[in-house]
Amino acid sequence: MNWSDYAIWWHVYPLGFLGADKGAGRRLPALADWLDHLLELGCNGLMLGPIFAAETHGYDTTDHYRIDPRLGTEDDLVELIEKAQAKGVRVMLDGVFNHVGRSYPQFADVLRNGSASPYADWFRPEGDGFRVFEGHDSLVVLNHDNPEVADHVAGILDHWTARGVSAWRLDAAYAVPRPFWRTVTDRVRAQHPGVWFSGEVIHGDYGAYVSEAGLDTVTQYELWKAIWSSLNDVNPHELAWALARHDDLLGTFAPQTFVGNHDVTRIASRLTEPRHLPHALTVLFTVAGVPSIYAGDERGWHGVKEERAGGDDAIRPEFPPTPAGLGPDGLDIQSLHQQLIGIRRRNPWLVRAAAEVHTLGDGVLAYTLKAEEGHLAVALNFGDRRAAAKLPPAAWKHEAGDATIDPSGATDLAPFGWSVATGI
Incomplete structure (x- = not known):
């Protein structure tokens, strides 16, 4: 197993988290005060949102070789990485290489000098201007057919990986x-063999993105959607179908799994029934993949993403200077995270373990995961009526939930009940 097989990431959007988007926030080293918090959760990776110089939200980059002055300097990042490494925590950066902000130096040169600019072929003319990303005029798309652009991106990745970065979200x-x-990835791996690349892919042929693009993994949006949607609709068939799709990927890669990130409504707000939160987290931490927790979700924070200017603000809030400032709210949800992550830590083989469904229907889903190292059983009651589930007979040891699985494999589930057990 590679180091990434043991990774569980705590995901932070730094501009919001540190109050930097208000113009006078704390600097990157302040995140070191949160390293013990992520370790206490059971995580061992710090996934950072965009930190490079940008015009506004971080995805409109103006200089990939400079840390956003709202967050600090290169020395500040290196200090954070060193403090994280001292605690056994790896750091992932967010690399925005599909598009850049309009004040990116190379694009600014093109605007000034037109076809005479040495960077004229770095961007794609379209209509009266240049191609932009998904209708956002502030995000100018790079010409990825130009070898100079590949050289530029590979150089950026090499620069920061050499300073201690372990992984990249693309x-x-x-x-x-x-x-x-x-x-690009082949070049960077030649210099940094252990680097890990996670590509943001919403839908499509996940396996092809990994095998053809040289990535290690992609974001598992299909599973994310199926988790909350199946729970809201009390439709375990949707989740069972998604798990089968999920398992098909395991021969190629371990997907990057999540129930929340900086781009989506928080899971506590997405679920229409609060008693479904343990079900969502149970799926996240028992099925195959490399999981991440979006900062604040471990305390059950709410936040709704809206399709408007500033529509991400509610899901990208400022955090207190230290974990002590979180207060007592949501400690029960944090404890639930710790309990489930603990199961994951004791069974690292889950990273590539396929799920086998044994009970499906009437609001109930029960599945097992098996490997030479062990086996694990999960039973979930999506509905508001008592229900039964049947799993294979085994000497099941109760690990979490409000129901037990007896040696015959039978379990009686209260409304919204759930159970996780390991085979002895």
């Missing part, structure tokens, strides 16, 4: 030609 990876990623 923003909007789905919008970039796969051969471009393959060229």
Whole structure:
């Protein structure tokens, strides 16, 4: 198993978290005060949202070689990485290489000098201007067919990986030609063999993105959607179908799994029934993949993403200077995270374990995961009526939930009940 097989990430959007989007926030080293918090959760990775110089929200980059002055300096990042490494925590950066902000130096040169600019072929003319990302005029798309652009991106990745970065989230990876990623990732791996690349892919052929683009994983949006949607609709068939799709990927890669991130409504707000939160978390921490927790979700924070200017603000709030400032609210949800992550830590083989469904219907889903190292059983009652589930006979040891699974494999589930057990 590689180091990434043991990774569980705590995901932070720094501009919001540190109050930097207000213009006078704390600097990156302040995140070191949260390292013990993520470790106490059971995580061992710090996934950072965009930290490079940008015009506004971080995804409109103006200089990939400079830390956003609202967050600090290169020395500040290196200090944070060193403090994280001292505690056994790896750091992932968010790399935005599909598009750049309009004041990116190379694009600004093109605006000044037109076809005479040495960077004229770095961008794609379209209509009266240049191609932009998904209708956002402030986000100018790079020409990924230009070898100079590949050289530029590979150089950026090499620069920061050499300073201790262990992994990269590649923003909007789905919008970039796969051969471009393959060229870039191959070059960077030649210098940094242990680096881990996670591509943001919403839908499509996940396996092809990994194998053709040279990525290690992609974001598992299909499973994310199925988790909350199946619970809200009390339709375990949707989740069972998604788990089968999920399992098909395991021969190629371990997907990057989540129930929340900086781009979506928080899971506590997405679920229409609060008693479904343990079900969502149980799926996240028992099925195969490399999980991440979006900061605040471990305390059950609410936040709704809206499709408007400033519509991300509610899901990207400022945090207190230290974990002590969180107060007592949501400690029960944090404890639930710790309990489920603890199960995951004791059974690291789950990273590539396929799920086998044994009970499906009437609001009930029960499945097992098996490997030579062990086996684990999960039973979930999506509905508001008592229900039964049947799993294979075994000497099941209760690990979490409000129901037990007896040696015959039978379990009686209260309304919204659930159970996780390991085989002895």
